Amino acid sequence: MKTKCIKCGFESEENLEKFRVPICNICFRFAPNSDDKFKEYASEKIESSCLYSFRKFSEIGNPQKRAMIKKASQGNFMSRAAFGYKIENKKLVPAENFREVQEIFEEFLNQNISLTQLAKKHNFSVNGLKKILTNFTYLGKIRFNNQIHQGNHQPLISSTLFNHVQNKLERLKLNKNCKIGE
Numbered sequence: 001m002k003t004k005c006i007k008c009g010f011e012s013e014e015n016l017e018k019f020r021v022p023i024c025n026i027c028f029r030f031a032p033n034s035d036d037k038f039k040e041y042a043s044e045k046i047e048s049s050c051l052y053s054f055r056k057f058s059e060i061g062n063p064q065k066r067a068m069i070k071k072a073s074q075g076n077f078m079s080r081a082a083f084g085y086k087i088e089n090k091k092l093v094p095a096e097n098f099r100e101v102q103e104i105f106e107e108f109l110n111q112n113i114s115l116t117q118l119a120k121k122h123n124f125s126v127n128g129l130k131k132i133l134t135n136f137t138y139l140g141k142i143r144f145n146n147q148i149h150q151g152n153h154q155p156l157i158s159s160t161l162f163n164h165v166q167n168k169l170e171r172l173k174l175n176k177n178c179k180i181g182e
Ligand SMILES: [Zn+2]
Pocket: 005, 006, 007, 008, 009, 010, 023, 024, 025, 026, 027, 028
């Protein structure tokens, strides 16, 4: 039986289900796990056609394709937008996966998790993760002529959270430098 994805409206017999509502495999991938957040996620509709290329590749189940989808969903594939953003009408706008950025910042700050573990969890290299955690783009700022300016795009991270993360990164670096033989 065909069902209709609650978020993008995609109709398919292969749609999944979450919190008892039908959801397509693409929207499922980014769906939050808490009931409240999920409702909010589902209420923000997206065009099914926007997900066309993800769907096209995700039907081919090999790991290489899946890595491509992951990359595409991170914005590295189609554009050079920072992870969590996409380029729409030449503007930087939050992508479907934008909540993962906040998750990463919060997990790093609040959980006792190493950069390596966190990178692994979200499928980044450690350097890729560090780039995310220090990227001013998430504050709504842009780097231009080696200076930081206010941008026109929506921030994904509060400056408080960003600053706390910078402090923790700094502390980790200091701790590491203190260890002899590393
Ligand atoms: Zn969908």
